[in-house]
Amino acid sequence: MRVFETDIALPESAAAGPPSLEEEVTALFSLHRGPLFRFMLSLGLTEADAEETIQEVFLALFKHLRAGKPRDNLRGWLFQVGHNLALKLRYRPPAPPIEIAASPTPEEQAIVNQTRRRVSAVMQALPEQDRACLALRAEGLRYREIAEVLGISLGGVALSLERSVARIRGSR
Protein backbone atom coordinates (compact mmCIF):
# COMPACT_ATOMS: atom_id res chain seq x y z
CA MET A 1 0.00 0.00 0.00
CA ARG A 2 1.41 3.37 -0.92
CA VAL A 3 1.71 5.97 1.76
CA PHE A 4 1.50 9.67 1.05
CA GLU A 5 2.01 12.68 3.19
CA THR A 6 -1.32 14.16 4.21
CA ASP A 7 -0.20 17.64 3.29
CA ILE A 8 3.23 18.31 2.00
CA ALA A 9 4.96 21.56 2.85
CA LEU A 10 5.76 23.45 -0.30
CA PRO A 11 9.35 24.55 -0.84
CA GLU A 12 9.97 28.22 -0.16
CA SER A 13 12.81 29.93 -1.88
CA ALA A 14 14.64 32.25 0.50
CA ALA A 15 15.47 34.61 -2.33
CA ALA A 16 12.06 34.66 -3.93
CA GLY A 17 10.04 34.73 -0.70
CA PRO A 18 6.86 32.77 -0.09
CA PRO A 19 5.10 31.40 -3.18
CA SER A 20 2.08 33.20 -4.55
CA LEU A 21 -1.30 31.56 -4.20
CA GLU A 22 -1.25 30.62 -7.89
CA GLU A 23 2.14 28.96 -7.45
CA GLU A 24 0.97 27.13 -4.36
CA VAL A 25 -2.12 25.77 -6.11
CA THR A 26 -0.05 24.75 -9.13
CA ALA A 27 2.39 22.91 -6.86
CA LEU A 28 -0.48 21.11 -5.15
CA PHE A 29 -1.82 20.21 -8.58
CA SER A 30 1.49 18.57 -9.45
CA LEU A 31 1.34 16.56 -6.23
CA HIS A 32 -2.25 15.41 -6.27
CA ARG A 33 -3.31 15.34 -9.90
CA GLY A 34 -2.25 11.69 -10.39
CA PRO A 35 -4.14 10.28 -7.40
CA LEU A 36 -7.18 12.36 -8.29
CA PHE A 37 -7.03 11.24 -11.90
CA ARG A 38 -7.03 7.56 -10.92
CA PHE A 39 -9.85 8.22 -8.47
CA MET A 40 -11.89 9.93 -11.17
CA LEU A 41 -11.40 6.95 -13.49
CA SER A 42 -12.49 4.61 -10.72
CA LEU A 43 -15.73 6.57 -10.55
CA GLY A 44 -16.33 5.85 -14.22
CA LEU A 45 -15.26 9.17 -15.72
CA THR A 46 -13.57 9.27 -19.07
CA GLU A 47 -10.04 10.61 -19.20
CA ALA A 48 -11.24 13.88 -20.70
CA ASP A 49 -13.90 14.31 -18.02
CA ALA A 50 -11.39 13.39 -15.34
CA GLU A 51 -8.96 16.06 -16.53
CA GLU A 52 -11.66 18.71 -16.70
CA THR A 53 -13.05 17.77 -13.30
CA ILE A 54 -9.60 18.00 -11.75
CA GLN A 55 -9.18 21.47 -13.25
CA GLU A 56 -12.45 22.47 -11.60
CA VAL A 57 -11.27 20.97 -8.31
CA PHE A 58 -8.14 23.11 -8.30
CA LEU A 59 -9.97 26.25 -9.37
CA ALA A 60 -12.25 25.61 -6.38
CA LEU A 61 -9.16 25.10 -4.22
CA PHE A 62 -7.81 28.46 -5.39
CA LYS A 63 -11.04 30.18 -4.34
CA HIS A 64 -11.07 28.21 -1.08
CA LEU A 65 -7.56 29.34 -0.13
CA ARG A 66 -8.04 32.88 -1.39
CA ALA A 67 -11.04 33.17 0.93
CA GLY A 68 -8.79 32.20 3.86
CA LYS A 69 -10.69 28.99 4.56
CA PRO A 70 -9.12 26.08 6.51
CA ARG A 71 -5.98 24.45 5.14
CA ASP A 72 -6.01 21.32 7.26
CA ASN A 73 -6.20 18.03 5.34
CA LEU A 74 -6.23 19.60 1.90
CA ARG A 75 -5.75 16.18 0.33
CA GLY A 76 -9.02 14.97 1.84
CA TRP A 77 -10.65 18.24 0.74
CA LEU A 78 -9.47 17.70 -2.85
CA PHE A 79 -10.85 14.17 -3.02
CA GLN A 80 -14.11 15.27 -1.44
CA VAL A 81 -14.66 18.11 -3.91
CA GLY A 82 -13.54 15.84 -6.76
CA HIS A 83 -16.06 13.22 -5.69
CA ASN A 84 -18.88 15.76 -5.56
CA LEU A 85 -18.02 17.20 -8.97
CA ALA A 86 -17.71 13.75 -10.48
CA LEU A 87 -21.17 12.86 -9.24
CA LYS A 88 -22.53 15.82 -11.18
CA LEU A 89 -21.25 14.29 -14.38
CA ARG A 90 -23.21 11.15 -13.71
CA TYR A 91 -24.29 8.88 -14.97
CA ARG A 92 -21.86 7.59 -17.53
CA PRO A 93 -20.84 3.99 -18.03
CA PRO A 94 -17.62 3.00 -16.28
CA ALA A 95 -14.46 3.08 -18.30
CA PRO A 96 -13.73 -0.23 -20.00
CA PRO A 97 -11.24 -2.54 -18.32
CA ILE A 98 -7.69 -1.60 -19.05
CA GLU A 99 -6.03 -3.65 -21.70
CA ILE A 100 -2.65 -4.74 -20.57
CA ALA A 101 -0.28 -4.96 -23.45
CA ALA A 102 0.97 -8.46 -24.10
CA SER A 103 4.39 -8.84 -22.70
CA PRO A 104 7.19 -10.34 -24.69
CA THR A 105 8.38 -12.06 -21.56
CA PRO A 106 6.60 -15.25 -21.26
CA GLU A 107 5.00 -16.88 -18.29
CA GLU A 108 5.54 -14.55 -15.35
CA GLN A 109 4.25 -11.53 -17.17
CA ALA A 110 1.35 -13.55 -18.47
CA ILE A 111 0.39 -14.46 -14.93
CA VAL A 112 0.67 -10.84 -13.81
CA ASN A 113 -1.51 -9.74 -16.68
CA GLN A 114 -4.01 -12.42 -15.91
CA THR A 115 -4.21 -11.29 -12.29
CA ARG A 116 -4.62 -7.68 -13.30
CA ARG A 117 -7.37 -8.51 -15.74
CA ARG A 118 -9.15 -10.49 -13.08
CA VAL A 119 -8.90 -7.70 -10.52
CA SER A 120 -9.89 -5.15 -13.11
CA ALA A 121 -12.96 -7.16 -14.08
CA VAL A 122 -13.99 -7.57 -10.46
CA MET A 123 -13.51 -3.87 -9.75
CA GLN A 124 -15.56 -2.81 -12.73
CA ALA A 125 -18.35 -5.04 -11.52
CA LEU A 126 -18.37 -3.54 -8.03
CA PRO A 127 -20.94 -0.98 -6.97
CA GLU A 128 -19.59 2.51 -7.44
CA GLN A 129 -19.21 3.25 -3.75
CA ASP A 130 -17.21 0.08 -3.16
CA ARG A 131 -15.02 0.91 -6.13
CA ALA A 132 -14.46 4.43 -4.80
CA CYS A 133 -13.57 3.04 -1.35
CA LEU A 134 -10.99 0.73 -2.88
CA ALA A 135 -9.51 3.49 -5.05
CA LEU A 136 -9.18 5.87 -2.12
CA ARG A 137 -7.70 3.13 0.03
CA ALA A 138 -5.20 2.36 -2.70
CA GLU A 139 -4.29 6.05 -2.75
CA GLY A 140 -3.39 5.77 0.90
CA LEU A 141 -6.36 7.50 2.50
CA ARG A 142 -7.24 6.31 5.97
CA TYR A 143 -10.65 4.91 6.80
CA ARG A 144 -11.68 8.15 8.44
CA GLU A 145 -10.64 10.21 5.43
CA ILE A 146 -12.47 7.88 3.04
CA ALA A 147 -15.59 8.24 5.17
CA GLU A 148 -15.35 12.03 4.94
CA VAL A 149 -14.73 12.07 1.19
CA LEU A 150 -17.64 9.79 0.38
CA GLY A 151 -19.94 11.05 3.11
CA ILE A 152 -20.46 7.66 4.70
CA SER A 153 -19.79 6.24 8.17
CA LEU A 154 -16.54 4.70 9.32
CA GLY A 155 -18.31 1.36 9.65
CA GLY A 156 -19.64 1.79 6.14
CA VAL A 157 -16.09 2.10 4.83
CA ALA A 158 -15.00 -1.02 6.71
CA LEU A 159 -17.97 -3.03 5.42
CA SER A 160 -17.44 -1.81 1.86
CA LEU A 161 -13.77 -2.80 1.85
CA GLU A 162 -14.52 -6.15 3.44
CA ARG A 163 -17.16 -6.82 0.80
CA SER A 164 -14.81 -5.88 -2.04
CA VAL A 165 -11.94 -7.97 -0.70
CA ALA A 166 -14.24 -10.94 -0.43
CA ARG A 167 -15.23 -10.56 -4.08
CA ILE A 168 -11.66 -10.26 -5.24
CA ARG A 169 -10.66 -13.33 -3.26
CA GLY A 170 -13.69 -15.18 -4.58
CA SER A 171 -12.78 -14.45 -8.16
CA ARG A 172 -9.70 -16.67 -8.13
Next chain:
Amino acid sequence: MESDGELEALDAAAVRTHLKKCAECRRRQMEILEALGAVSEHHFAQPLPPIESARASLVSRLRPSHTQRYLAVGALAAALLLLVWHWAPERANYELPLAALTPGAVNPAFACAAETERPPIPNAVAMEVFRRYGIHNPQPRTYEVDYLIPPDLGGSGDPHNLWPQPYNAGIWTARVKDALEDRLRTMVCEGSISLAVAQEEIASDWIGAYRKHFHTHEPLPDHVAFVKDQPWE
Protein backbone atom coordinates in the same frame (compact mmCIF):
# COMPACT_ATOMS: atom_id res chain seq x y z
CA MET B 1 -8.83 -0.91 10.75
CA GLU B 2 -6.25 -1.97 13.31
CA SER B 3 -3.44 -1.49 10.81
CA ASP B 4 -4.90 1.90 9.89
CA GLY B 5 -4.69 3.20 13.43
CA GLU B 6 -8.45 3.74 13.61
CA LEU B 7 -8.94 1.61 16.71
CA GLU B 8 -8.47 2.86 20.24
CA ALA B 9 -5.17 1.77 21.80
CA LEU B 10 -6.81 -0.87 24.01
CA ASP B 11 -8.81 -2.35 21.12
CA ALA B 12 -5.75 -2.41 18.87
CA ALA B 13 -3.71 -4.23 21.52
CA ALA B 14 -6.50 -6.78 21.94
CA VAL B 15 -6.61 -7.37 18.18
CA ARG B 16 -2.87 -7.87 17.99
CA THR B 17 -2.95 -10.29 20.94
CA HIS B 18 -5.74 -12.25 19.29
CA LEU B 19 -3.89 -12.41 15.99
CA LYS B 20 -0.85 -13.91 17.70
CA LYS B 21 -2.95 -16.74 19.04
CA CYS B 22 -5.22 -17.33 16.02
CA ALA B 23 -3.51 -18.91 13.01
CA GLU B 24 -6.72 -18.84 10.97
CA CYS B 25 -7.10 -15.14 11.64
CA ARG B 26 -3.51 -14.48 10.56
CA ARG B 27 -4.17 -16.38 7.35
CA ARG B 28 -7.26 -14.29 6.68
CA GLN B 29 -5.33 -11.12 7.41
CA MET B 30 -2.71 -12.13 4.86
CA GLU B 31 -5.41 -12.85 2.28
CA ILE B 32 -6.94 -9.44 2.86
CA LEU B 33 -3.59 -7.73 2.50
CA GLU B 34 -2.87 -9.70 -0.68
CA ALA B 35 -6.22 -8.69 -2.13
CA LEU B 36 -5.63 -5.06 -1.28
CA GLY B 37 -2.16 -5.33 -2.76
CA ALA B 38 -3.64 -6.66 -6.01
CA VAL B 39 -6.13 -3.77 -6.03
CA SER B 40 -3.32 -1.31 -5.46
CA GLU B 41 -1.27 -2.84 -8.24
CA HIS B 42 -4.22 -2.65 -10.61
CA HIS B 43 -4.99 0.87 -9.50
CA PHE B 44 -1.50 2.17 -10.18
CA ALA B 45 -1.16 0.28 -13.45
CA GLN B 46 -3.50 2.80 -15.04
CA PRO B 47 -1.44 5.06 -17.29
CA LEU B 48 -1.56 8.79 -16.58
CA PRO B 49 -1.64 11.26 -19.44
CA PRO B 50 1.29 13.71 -19.34
CA ILE B 51 0.77 16.42 -16.76
CA GLU B 52 2.36 19.33 -18.66
CA SER B 53 -0.58 20.43 -20.77
CA ALA B 54 -3.02 19.99 -17.88
CA ARG B 55 -0.81 22.06 -15.60
CA ALA B 56 -0.39 24.76 -18.24
CA SER B 57 -4.16 24.88 -18.66
CA LEU B 58 -4.65 25.33 -14.92
CA VAL B 59 -2.02 28.07 -14.71
CA SER B 60 -3.70 30.01 -17.50
CA ARG B 61 -7.08 29.65 -15.83
CA LEU B 62 -5.72 30.82 -12.48
CA ARG B 63 -4.23 33.96 -14.00
CA PRO B 64 -6.59 36.41 -15.65
CA SER B 65 -5.39 37.52 -19.05
CA HIS B 66 -3.85 40.96 -19.58
CA THR B 67 -7.00 42.00 -21.42
CA GLN B 68 -9.16 40.91 -18.49
CA ARG B 69 -6.89 42.77 -16.09
CA TYR B 70 -6.99 45.95 -18.12
CA LEU B 71 -10.76 45.70 -18.42
CA ALA B 72 -11.09 45.12 -14.69
CA VAL B 73 -8.82 48.07 -13.84
CA GLY B 74 -10.59 50.26 -16.39
CA ALA B 75 -14.00 49.34 -15.04
CA LEU B 76 -12.88 50.11 -11.51
CA ALA B 77 -11.43 53.47 -12.51
CA ALA B 78 -14.59 54.37 -14.41
CA ALA B 79 -16.73 53.41 -11.44
CA LEU B 80 -14.62 55.55 -9.10
CA LEU B 81 -14.76 58.48 -11.51
CA LEU B 82 -18.54 58.25 -11.72
CA LEU B 83 -18.75 57.99 -7.96
CA VAL B 84 -16.63 61.11 -7.46
CA TRP B 85 -18.43 62.99 -10.24
CA HIS B 86 -21.92 62.30 -8.98
CA TRP B 87 -21.46 62.14 -5.27
CA ALA B 88 -18.70 64.56 -4.44
CA PRO B 89 -20.85 67.72 -4.92
CA GLU B 90 -23.54 66.45 -2.59
CA ARG B 91 -21.18 64.90 -0.07
CA ALA B 92 -18.43 67.54 0.11
CA ASN B 93 -18.76 69.19 3.49
CA TYR B 94 -15.63 71.06 4.41
CA GLU B 95 -16.49 72.75 7.68
CA LEU B 96 -12.75 73.04 8.05
CA PRO B 97 -10.62 73.55 4.96
CA LEU B 98 -7.99 71.06 3.84
CA ALA B 99 -4.69 72.44 5.14
CA ALA B 100 -2.84 71.26 2.04
CA LEU B 101 -5.14 73.25 -0.25
CA THR B 102 -5.97 76.17 2.00
CA PRO B 103 -3.17 76.92 4.46
CA GLY B 104 -4.17 80.62 4.58
CA ALA B 105 -2.49 83.70 3.13
CA VAL B 106 -2.24 87.26 4.47
CA ASN B 107 -1.78 90.77 3.20
CA PRO B 108 0.93 92.52 5.26
CA ALA B 109 -0.65 95.93 4.71
CA PHE B 110 -3.39 95.46 7.33
CA ALA B 111 -4.42 98.32 9.61
CA CYS B 112 -7.40 98.60 11.93
CA ALA B 113 -7.88 102.24 11.13
CA ALA B 114 -8.20 101.67 7.41
CA GLU B 115 -11.48 100.75 5.87
CA THR B 116 -11.27 97.06 5.00
CA GLU B 117 -12.41 95.98 1.61
CA ARG B 118 -13.95 92.53 1.22
CA PRO B 119 -13.87 92.22 -2.54
CA PRO B 120 -16.21 89.68 -4.13
CA ILE B 121 -14.40 86.60 -5.30
CA PRO B 122 -14.39 86.38 -9.10
CA ASN B 123 -16.37 83.43 -10.42
CA ALA B 124 -13.33 82.02 -12.23
CA VAL B 125 -11.39 81.97 -8.94
CA ALA B 126 -14.39 80.38 -7.16
CA MET B 127 -14.61 77.68 -9.82
CA GLU B 128 -10.90 77.01 -9.46
CA VAL B 129 -11.39 76.57 -5.71
CA PHE B 130 -14.28 74.12 -6.33
CA ARG B 131 -12.15 72.21 -8.82
CA ARG B 132 -9.26 71.87 -6.38
CA TYR B 133 -11.67 70.47 -3.80
CA GLY B 134 -13.05 67.96 -6.32
CA ILE B 135 -16.45 69.66 -6.50
CA HIS B 136 -17.28 69.48 -10.18
CA ASN B 137 -20.90 70.50 -10.10
CA PRO B 138 -21.44 72.95 -7.20
CA GLN B 139 -25.02 73.69 -6.41
CA PRO B 140 -25.95 77.42 -6.13
CA ARG B 141 -26.50 78.77 -2.59
CA THR B 142 -24.86 75.65 -1.12
CA TYR B 143 -21.42 77.13 -0.44
CA GLU B 144 -19.74 80.35 0.36
CA VAL B 145 -16.32 80.48 -1.24
CA ASP B 146 -14.89 81.94 1.91
CA TYR B 147 -11.69 83.54 3.03
CA LEU B 148 -10.04 81.37 5.64
CA ILE B 149 -8.34 84.43 7.11
CA PRO B 150 -10.83 87.19 6.32
CA PRO B 151 -9.70 90.54 4.86
CA ASP B 152 -10.93 92.07 8.13
CA LEU B 153 -7.99 90.26 9.75
CA GLY B 154 -5.47 90.80 6.96
CA GLY B 155 -6.34 87.77 4.81
CA SER B 156 -5.60 88.02 1.08
CA GLY B 157 -7.52 86.92 -2.01
CA ASP B 158 -4.91 84.29 -2.86
CA PRO B 159 -6.59 80.93 -3.73
CA HIS B 160 -4.57 79.37 -0.89
CA ASN B 161 -6.73 81.45 1.45
CA LEU B 162 -10.05 80.31 -0.05
CA TRP B 163 -12.20 77.20 0.39
CA PRO B 164 -15.78 76.13 -0.34
CA GLN B 165 -17.44 76.36 3.04
CA PRO B 166 -20.96 74.93 3.44
CA TYR B 167 -23.40 77.79 3.73
CA ASN B 168 -26.29 76.00 5.40
CA ALA B 169 -25.33 72.33 5.83
CA GLY B 170 -24.33 71.22 9.31
CA ILE B 171 -23.97 73.59 12.24
CA TRP B 172 -20.51 75.05 11.61
CA THR B 173 -21.53 77.12 8.63
CA ALA B 174 -20.05 80.15 6.91
CA ARG B 175 -22.50 82.36 8.80
CA VAL B 176 -21.22 81.16 12.17
CA LYS B 177 -17.64 81.82 11.04
CA ASP B 178 -18.62 85.34 9.99
CA ALA B 179 -19.60 86.04 13.61
CA LEU B 180 -16.18 84.85 14.77
CA GLU B 181 -14.44 87.03 12.22
CA ASP B 182 -16.20 90.12 13.56
CA ARG B 183 -15.38 89.15 17.12
CA LEU B 184 -11.67 88.62 16.39
CA ARG B 185 -11.35 91.89 14.48
CA THR B 186 -12.85 93.74 17.43
CA MET B 187 -10.44 92.02 19.81
CA VAL B 188 -7.43 92.77 17.58
CA CYS B 189 -8.34 96.40 17.17
CA GLU B 190 -9.04 96.75 20.90
CA GLY B 191 -5.61 95.28 21.57
CA SER B 192 -6.79 92.31 23.57
CA ILE B 193 -5.21 89.89 21.11
CA SER B 194 -2.41 90.29 18.56
CA LEU B 195 -3.12 90.15 14.85
CA ALA B 196 -0.72 87.23 14.38
CA VAL B 197 -2.46 85.18 17.08
CA ALA B 198 -5.89 85.93 15.61
CA GLN B 199 -4.72 84.91 12.16
CA GLU B 200 -3.14 81.73 13.51
CA GLU B 201 -6.24 80.76 15.51
CA ILE B 202 -8.67 81.23 12.67
CA ALA B 203 -6.40 79.58 10.10
CA SER B 204 -5.57 76.50 12.15
CA ASP B 205 -8.99 75.70 13.66
CA TRP B 206 -11.69 78.32 13.38
CA ILE B 207 -14.26 76.10 15.15
CA GLY B 208 -11.95 75.75 18.14
CA ALA B 209 -11.39 79.51 18.11
CA TYR B 210 -15.15 80.12 18.06
CA ARG B 211 -15.69 77.84 21.06
CA LYS B 212 -12.86 79.52 22.91
CA HIS B 213 -13.94 83.11 22.34
CA PHE B 214 -17.70 82.62 22.65
CA HIS B 215 -17.40 80.16 25.56
CA THR B 216 -19.77 77.67 23.98
CA HIS B 217 -19.55 74.19 22.52
CA GLU B 218 -22.26 74.75 19.92
CA PRO B 219 -22.88 77.82 17.73
CA LEU B 220 -25.03 80.45 19.41
CA PRO B 221 -28.54 80.78 17.92
CA ASP B 222 -27.97 84.39 16.90
CA HIS B 223 -24.88 83.38 14.97
CA VAL B 224 -26.61 80.56 13.12
CA ALA B 225 -28.94 83.20 11.67
CA PHE B 226 -26.16 85.74 11.21
CA VAL B 227 -25.91 87.03 7.65
CA LYS B 228 -22.82 88.89 6.57
CA ASP B 229 -21.73 87.39 3.28
CA GLN B 230 -23.91 85.91 0.58
CA PRO B 231 -23.47 82.35 -0.67
CA TRP B 232 -21.92 81.53 -4.00
CA GLU B 233 -24.45 81.43 -6.84
